Amino acid sequence: xxxxxxxxxxxxxxxxxxxxxxxxxxxxxxxxxxxxxxxxxxxxxxxxxxxxxxxxxxxxxxxxxxxxxxxxxxxxxxxxxxxxxxxxxxxxxxxxxxxxxxxxxxxxxxxxxxxxxxxxxxxxxxxxxxxxxxxxxxxxxxxxxxxxxxxxxxxxxxxxxxxxxxxxxxxxxxxxxxxxxxxxxxxxxxxxxxxxxxxxxxxxxxxxxxxxxxxxxxxxxxxxxxxxxxxxxxxxxxxxxxxxxxxxxxxxxxxxxxxxxxxxxxxxxxxxxxxxxxxxxxxxxxxxxxxxxxxxxxxxxxxxxxxxxxxxxxxxxxxxxxxxxxxxxxxxxxxxxxxxxxxxxxxxxxxxxxxxxxxxxxxxxxxxxxxxxxxxxxxxxxxxxxxxxxxxxxxxxxxxxxxxxxxxxxxxxxxxxxxxxxxxxxxxxxxxxxxxxxxxxxxxxxxxxxxxxxxxxxxxxxxxxxxxxxxxxxxxxxxxxxxxxxxxxxxxxxxxxxxxxxxxxxxxxxxxxxxxxxxxxxxxxxxxxxxxxxxxxxxxxxxxxxxxxxxxxxxxxxxxxxxxxxxxxxxxxxxxxxxxxxxxxxxxxxxxxxxxxxxxxxxxxxxxxxxxxxxxxxxxxxxxxxxxxxxxxxxxxxxxxxxxxxxxxxxxxxxxxxxxxxxxxxxxxxxxxxxxxxxxxxxxxxxxxxxxxxxxxxxx
Amino acid sequence: xxxxxxxxxxxxxxxxxxxxxxxxxxxxxxxxxxxxxxxxxxxxxxxxxxxxxxxxxxxxxxxxxxxxxxxxxx
Numbered sequence: 001x002x003x004x005x006x007x008x009x010x011x012x013x014x015x016x017x018x019x020x021x022x023x024x025x026x027x028x029x030x031x032x033x034x035x036x037x038x039x040x041x042x043x044x045x046x047x048x049x050x051x052x053x054x055x056x057x058x059x060x061x062x063x064x065x066x067x068x069x070x071x072x073x074x075x076x077x078x079x080x081x082x083x084x085x086x087x088x089x090x091x092x093x094x095x096x097x098x099x100x101x102x103x104x105x106x107x108x109x110x111x112x113x114x115x116x117x118x119x120x121x122x123x124x125x126x127x128x129x130x131x132x133x134x135x136x137x138x139x140x141x142x143x144x145x146x147x148x149x150x151x152x153x154x155x156x157x158x159x160x161x162x163x164x165x166x167x168x169x170x171x172x173x174x175x176x177x178x179x180x181x182x183x184x185x186x187x188x189x190x191x192x193x194x195x196x197x198x199x200x201x202x203x204x205x206x207x208x209x210x211x212x213x214x215x216x217x218x219x220x221x222x223x224x225x226x227x228x229x230x231x232x233x234x235x236x237x238x239x240x241x242x243x244x245x246x247x248x249x250x251x252x253x254x255x256x257x258x259x260x261x262x263x264x265x266x267x268x269x270x271x272x273x274x275x276x277x278x279x280x281x282x283x284x285x286x287x288x289x290x291x292x293x294x295x296x297x298x299x300x301x302x303x304x305x306x307x308x309x310x311x312x313x314x315x316x317x318x319x320x321x322x323x324x325x326x327x328x329x330x331x332x333x334x335x336x337x338x339x340x341x342x343x344x345x346x347x348x349x350x351x352x353x354x355x356x357x358x359x360x361x362x363x364x365x366x367x368x369x370x371x372x373x374x375x376x377x378x379x380x381x382x383x384x385x386x387x388x389x390x391x392x393x394x395x396x397x398x399x400x401x402x403x404x405x406x407x408x409x410x411x412x413x414x415x416x417x418x419x420x421x422x423x424x425x426x427x428x429x430x431x432x433x434x435x436x437x438x439x440x441x442x443x444x445x446x447x448x449x450x451x452x453x454x455x456x457x458x459x460x461x462x463x464x465x466x467x468x469x470x471x472x473x474x475x476x477x478x479x480x481x482x483x484x485x486x487x488x489x490x491x492x493x494x495x496x497x498x499x500x501x502x503x504x505x506x507x508x509x510x511x512x513x514x515x516x517x518x519x520x521x522x523x524x525x526x527x528x529x530x531x532x533x534x535x536x537x538x539x540x541x542x543x544x545x546x547x548x549x550x551x552x553x554x555x556x557x558x559x560x561x562x563x564x565x566x567x568x569x570x571x572x573x574x575x576x577x578x579x580x581x582x583x584x585x586x587x588x589x590x591x592x593x594x595x596x597x598x599x600x601x602x603x604x605x606x607x608x609x610x611x612x613x614x615x616x617x618x619x620x621x622x623x624x625x626x627x628x629x630x631x632x633x634x635x636x637x638x639x640x641x642x643x644x645x646x647x648x649x650x651x652x653x654x655x656x657x658x659x660x661x662x663x664x665x666x667x668x669x670x671x672x673x674x675x676x677x678x679x680x681x682x683x684x685x686x687x688x689x690x691x692x693x694x695x696x697x698x699x700x
Numbered sequence: 701x702x703x704x705x706x707x708x709x710x711x712x713x714x715x716x717x718x719x720x721x722x723x724x725x726x727x728x729x730x731x732x733x734x735x736x737x738x739x740x741x742x743x744x745x746x747x748x749x750x751x752x753x754x755x756x757x758x759x760x761x762x763x764x765x766x767x768x769x770x771x772x773x774x
Binding site (some may be wrong): 032058059061063093094095097098100229231232235236256264267268271272273274276277303361364365366367368370378425451460480481482483486498 | 740745752
């Protein structure tokens with residue numbers, strides 16, 4: 001049996017889904033679209049039911065790709081997910097509005113159970129929900145529940161059970177309207193409401209073949225039915241019916257808007273004219289700090305764990321290719337994937353809390369005006385800000401943006417924001433030409449320079465967002481009407497499940513690509529043309545045979561191996577291309593290896609120059625680089641112009657395979673990550689080129 | 701007058717939506733012709749505004765709110 005959960009956003013649908021399925025759920029795909037499909041298992045008396053949590057929607061008429069899933073699933077009796085039973089989740093605090101969707105689904109002829117959620121809140125607010133009368137009025141069972149307080153869940157399960165054995169056939173009222181027969185003649189469908197929906201949305205109907213759709217479009221023209229007007233009439237009629245129904249129950253009682261609810265009281269502070277924004281900035285600062293610094297500890301533990309694992313394997317597996325592949329290819333690759341999990345889990349945990357309380361939409365509300373200037377909306381605030389910590393969770397968090405175009409713009413510009421992986425590179429390079437001193441006794445000169453690079457990233461991101469806003473054409477009208485849900489306590493179960501799911505999605509779906517590229521990069525850096533590598537191995541044969549620790553010799557060996565590897569050859573081959581940026585082939589090698597992740601740049605440079613240096617303390621590497629002279633001209637290789645150009649390159653280039661992998665996952669195609677890689681590389685190359693060429697002409 | 705011209709705390713009855721597409725979006729959130737709405741607050745930067753019905757709070761940009769014709773209630 002297939003059960004679909006259908007309901008408005010903020011109706012507590014997902015809370016109910018998580019309660020019913022717990023960990024018995026997984027995230028899959030709807031074919032052909034970038035919408036996650038949440039499927040779970042529910043044990044019933046006669047077998048296990050598959051339960052699908054459909055995206056939240058306010059009516060059957062979709063406004064976004066997410067919402068169109070509901071239409072596709074419920075209006076097409078042939079669809080893969082067409083349910084045997086629909087559990088309609090509605091909020092008892094928003095009955096009138098919810099009944100639009102409820103009555104639509106009932107009219108589609110689907111077996112329905114209405115789960116009126118948040119009954120505890122409604123009772124606290126002394127709202128009389130008239131559920132018995134409502135059940136009679138709708139002709140379907142109505143069950144009062146609170147998924148949050150676990151009230152009424154047993155009754156709901158009993159109703160589902162009864163429906164699963166087909167004990168109670170539910171017969172909705174036939175839906176009749178003008179010209180219904182003419183449509184039925186074309187579609188061959190006896191359900192009147194399905195026919196109407198198919199007529200209104202003939203262009204996007206998946207239920208009908210092309211010929212029928214053309215006939216319907218002709219009929220729609222002939223009857224002079226304007227889709228928007230017809231939708232409006234349908235929704236208005238439903239609302240009127242509901243109002244009339246409640247008017248007979250509540251004779252003479254008029255409800256006022258002006259009762260001051262708790263939500264309004266909280267909003268008076270949190271969206272206050274003067275305090276609202278500082279509070280929002282403080283909350284976002286905490287969020288940013290959490291991803292940026294709290295994640296450091298678990299990340300360090302993970303890295304430590306993997307290096308321990310590497311050593312363990314080194315001890316067990318005999319020296320040679322297999323050991324090298326295991327330790328430097330696979331374990332290093334896995335470590336590169338899993339090290340992102342703390343950042344992802346922390347960001348999504350905090351976002352789930354902010355969303356669960358209702359504060360997230362207030363942040364969007366307050367900052368919408370700022371983002372609007374760049375063709376974005378308030379919903380872009382959090383993804384853009386998270387991009388400063390790490391592009392991966394930031395790209396994943398764009399899922400909250402329902403507008404396809406705005407979401408795509410976010411994804412495309414997020415990698416321009418300086419993430420935490422750029423820090424080690426910035427620290428190494430900025431330290432090379434900016435002295436460690438205070439400006440005006442207050443500001444640290446190196447810190448200010450770094451801030452300038454952060455700002456440059458932000459400015460460029462915003463400019464490119466504005467440009468993309470003009471070029472991208474998407475058949476979706478921008479919608480900036482947003483519900484501000486009531487303040488509620490966050491649901492810990494939802495928070496933990498979100499963290500778990502996001503970490504899993506990244507590990508499984510992006511992890512495959514990342515591991516694959518890691519291994520390729522490992523092969524490039526450890527293997528080379530036979531004669532070259534053989535010469536290196538022979539030269540250091542004695543050293544390798546010896547068990548005595550000789551760190552300097554070993555470093556020299558690593559250096560020669562890298563220089564003679566395929567990566568080394570590629571670095572030399574691309575030298576003519578990067579020469580105009582002021583780079584030599586050694587930097588070329590580091591650019592190639594740091595495609596795995598930006599911070600790898602520091603490690604590769606240390607290997608190339610045979611220096612013992614770490615990301616945390618690159619001072620010895622810095623000195624070595626500054627001492628490097630061009631053998632033919634005798635000039636410094638790392639001139640101010642070269643270092644500055646390198647900084648610009650790292651600020652803007654797409655040097656992160658993990659981001660590309662997650663963009664592929666989030667857009668469900670290779671098109672966008674490839675466009676992104678190309679445009680960012682061109683941009684970084686162009687800007688570095690201009691900077692270098694100007695600097696060598698005018699600054700020296 | 702339009703919904704965007706209400707001052708915070710003022711209520712108005714919706715008379716007409718001047719944009720059909722926007723009307724549907726707002727309808728689905730429970731804002732219909734004949735319903736009473738209250739402008740509860742403006743965002744700190746003056747835009748968007750927050751409109752409340754008896755069931756829902758909605759954030760809407762001033763430019764869109766000016767498409768909602770209301771009759772101010774005393």
